[in-house]
Amino acid sequence: MGEFELIECYFRAAAQGLVSQRGDVILGIGDDAALLDMPADRQLVAALDTLVEGRHFPADCAPASIGHRALAVNLSDLAAMGADPAWCLLALTLPRAEPSFLQPFSDGLLALARRYGVALVGGDTTGGPLSVSVQALGFVPPGTALRRDAGRAGDLLYVSGTPGDAAAGLALLQAAAAAGPADAQQQYLLQRFLYPEPRIELGRALRGLASACIDVSDGLVADAGKLAVASGCGAAIDAAQLPLSDALIHAVGTEQAVLHALTGGDDYELCFTVPAARRAELEARLTNVKCRVTCIGLLEKQSGLRVTRNGAAIHCDTRGYDHFRTG
Amino acid sequence: MGEFELIECYFRAAAQGLVSQRGDVILGIGDDAALLDMPADRQLVAALDTLVEGRHFPADCAPASIGHRALAVNLSDLAAMGADPAWCLLALTLPRAEPSFLQPFSDGLLALARRYGVALVGGDTTGGPLSVSVQALGFVPPGTALRRDAGRAGDLLYVSGTPGDAAAGLALLQAAAAAGPADAQQQYLLQRFLYPEPRIELGRALRGLASACIDVSDGLVADAGKLAVASGCGAAIDAAQLPLSDALIHAVGTEQAVLHALTGGDDYELCFTVPAARRAELEARLTNVKCRVTCIGLLEKQSGLRVTRNGAAIHCDTRGYDHFRTG
Numbered sequence: 001m002g003e004f005e006l007i008e009c010y011f012r013a014a015a016q017g018l019v020s021q022r023g024d025v026i027l028g029i030g031d032d033a034a035l036l037d038m039p040a041d042r043q044l045v046a047a048l049d050t051l052v053e054g055r056h057f058p059a060d061c062a063p064a065s066i067g068h069r070a071l072a073v074n075l076s077d078l079a080a081m082g083a084d085p086a087w088c089l090l091a092l093t094l095p096r097a098e099p100s101f102l103q104p105f106s107d108g109l110l111a112l113a114r115r116y117g118v119a120l121v122g123g124d125t126t127g128g129p130l131s132v133s134v135q136a137l138g139f140v141p142p143g144t145a146l147r148r149d150a151g152r153a154g155d156l157l158y159v160s161g162t163p164g165d166a167a168a169g170l171a172l173l174q175a176a177a178a179a180g181p182a183d184a185q186q187q188y189l190l191q192r193f194l195y196p197e198p199r200i201e202l203g204r205a206l207r208g209l210a211s212a213c214i215d216v217s218d219g220l221v222a223d224a225g226k227l228a229v230a231s232g233c234g235a236a237i238d239a240a241q242l243p244l245s246d247a248l249i250h251a252v253g254t255e256q257a258v259l260h261a262l263t264g265g266d267d268y269e270l271c272f273t274v275p276a277a278r279r280a281e282l283e284a285r286l287t288n289v290k291c292r293v294t295c296i297g298l299l300e301k302q303s304g305l306r307v308t309r310n311g312a313a314i315h316c317d318t319r320g321y322d323h324f325r326t327g
Numbered sequence: 328m329g330e331f332e333l334i335e336c337y338f339r340a341a342a343q344g345l346v347s348q349r350g351d352v353i354l355g356i357g358d359d360a361a362l363l364d365m366p367a368d369r370q371l372v373a374a375l376d377t378l379v380e381g382r383h384f385p386a387d388c389a390p391a392s393i394g395h396r397a398l399a400v401n402l403s404d405l406a407a408m409g410a411d412p413a414w415c416l417l418a419l420t421l422p423r424a425e426p427s428f429l430q431p432f433s434d435g436l437l438a439l440a441r442r443y444g445v446a447l448v449g450g451d452t453t454g455g456p457l458s459v460s461v462q463a464l465g466f467v468p469p470g471t472a473l474r475r476d477a478g479r480a481g482d483l484l485y486v487s488g489t490p491g492d493a494a495a496g497l498a499l500l501q502a503a504a505a506a507g508p509a510d511a512q513q514q515y516l517l518q519r520f521l522y523p524e525p526r527i528e529l530g531r532a533l534r535g536l537a538s539a540c541i542d543v544s545d546g547l548v549a550d551a552g553k554l555a556v557a558s559g560c561g562a563a564i565d566a567a568q569l570p571l572s573d574a575l576i577h578a579v580g581t582e583q584a585v586l587h588a589l590t591g592g593d594d595y596e597l598c599f600t601v602p603a604a605r606r607a608e609l610e611a612r613l614t615n616v617k618c619r620v621t622c623i624g625l626l627e628k629q630s631g632l633r634v635t636r637n638g639a640a641i642h643c644d645t646r647g648y649d650h651f652r653t654g
Contacts (some may be wrong), residue, residue: 032407
């Protein structure tokens with residue numbers, strides 16, 4: 001048995017508990033493909049995202065974080081659709097089959113999978129430069145999926161959590177070799193980059209209520225801009241309303257914190273719109289969701305994205321993170 | 328708009344015809360995830376396989392072949408389950424966004440997708456060393472999926488097509504720089520490596536008939552061995568029965584042709600078992616399938632895989648292709 005088959009056996013054993021728990025996995029890892037029982041009267045939601053070493057995470061990143069993030073970015077896509085996550089498949093390309101990588105990598109991925117009841121049901125391991133593709137599958141009741149393109153001028157624009165933390169965390173990670181030990185606030189920012197939490201619960205709560213939704217992976221301004229374009233609108237963001245974490249302000253000061261929140265990538269928060277008349281309904285629904293949301297602006301008829309702060313325009317790069325430009 | 332977003336727009340436009348044709352794609356490329364209408368009373372079949380440059384294809388491989396094979400290897404997994412293919416997602420990692428690569432790559436992938444009515448519904452493009460992951464999704468009527476683990480001692484063992492051609496084709500490709508122009512038989516072998524045909528039609532015809540099935544990607548002996556182990560059996564293969572193509576015999580001689588057929592990778596044929604009492608039923612079903620199948624042996628109670636030719640044992644490497652060992 002070759003090393004890569006051993007890896008598949010390893011993942012198969014590690015994933016067995018979740019497979020048994022779900023009860024809808026007829027065949028998981030070990031056959032040519034996974035065989036899955038779909039629940040009746042549900043639409044399927046499918047996401048496939050890749051993390052590449054040196055592009056999406058630093059070369060010396062903790063393997064547990066790589067495993068966590070590879071699944072988290074895909075669950076975040078499912079969250080942005082309002083989906084209930086169900087299954088995932090893993091395509092892992094790595095230079096060498098080293099237990100010192102595989103054990104924490106799989107621990108990181110499967111700990112997150114367990115938290116959301118997601119079973120690892122298949123995939124592929126091969127040799128090559130380190131990269132990880134995860135396919136996440138989930139469901140929504142027919143007609144309830146959140147989408148990018150159904151916002152309307154006048155809808156209120158919200159963001160979850162405290163955007164900008166992950167960008168500051170990545171900067172700390174990249175400077176870590178030169179710096180001393182991280183304090184509690186720096187640790188918090190590092191965790192926000194290394195272990196983003198997909199907003200599954202929030203996405204579910206927004207079904208049938210949010211008019212449009214997108215996950216914030218390329219930066220708030222870039223992704224809010226995509227939502228606005230898809231909805232045939234423009235948008236106005238009041239930067240004074242941005243929910244900034246104390247840790248972020250402490251680490252970089254308020255001016256830079258605002259820029260991080262507007263343009264930093266890797267937050268995996270949700271940016272969504274709600275008709276103004278349904279604001280109270282949103283607040284009522286969110287009482288049971290452990291995730292803060294903040295109204296930061298609104299959609300407008302006029303195309304383009306306008307960011308102001310205390311009345312003054314802020315010019316920021318709205319193009320978002322481009323792997324080709326910055327690589 | 329960054330280069331990688333342009334690529335997504337490009338694939339979105341190129342895939343639109345297939346999306347419209349299927350009618351079950353609510354949201355395809357362009358939202359956070361794909362939103363898909365499952366047919367009633369079907370189980371979902373999901374495969375995810377990756378091709379890495381320098382491991383699964385040579386560095387100077389034609390982009391059209393890379394696109395074709397990235398989808399073909401996943402459709403082959405679906406074929407081995409007897410599934411009807413429906414949708415695919417593409418995770419493409421490439422060093423630079425060059426139209427001279429992207430156009431033939433997408434032509435190759437989408438031409439194959441079109442042939443099987445598969446809609447490209449999502450994915451991800453990023454910068455990095457060239458690798459391609461495709462996720463293929465399909466359906467089977469409940470309880471009819473082919474699997475590896477349900478063969479029984481006494482069942483007849485079959486293989487489709489003419490295995491070994493792809494290994495000879497790869498050898499020709501690797502020697503191409505030194506060799507002159509390829510003749511018709513060499514062209515045939517090259518095509519067998521560069522443009523393998525997933526045995527979708529055959530897999531469908533075997534539903535409810537084959538006791539076990541696997542696709543041959545790592546070599547016939549290795550994959551038949553996996554089927555036998557999963558089914559709790561051993562297997563005997565009579566190498567004199569191997570269906571060898573004239574082109575293969577012409578290119579490498581009969582002795583080497585037999586070894587290619589037994590151990591060469593990348594064939595993407597199906598290897599399957601049928602209860603001996605149902606042989607006539609198999610033959611009747613296959614009259615409408617444009618793919619030859621050949622009985623090459625049978626499953627046995629005694630574990631292990633035995634290959635003989637005219638009564639003499641053949642010893643061959645049964646471990647299959649290992650990306651770590653041979654890379």
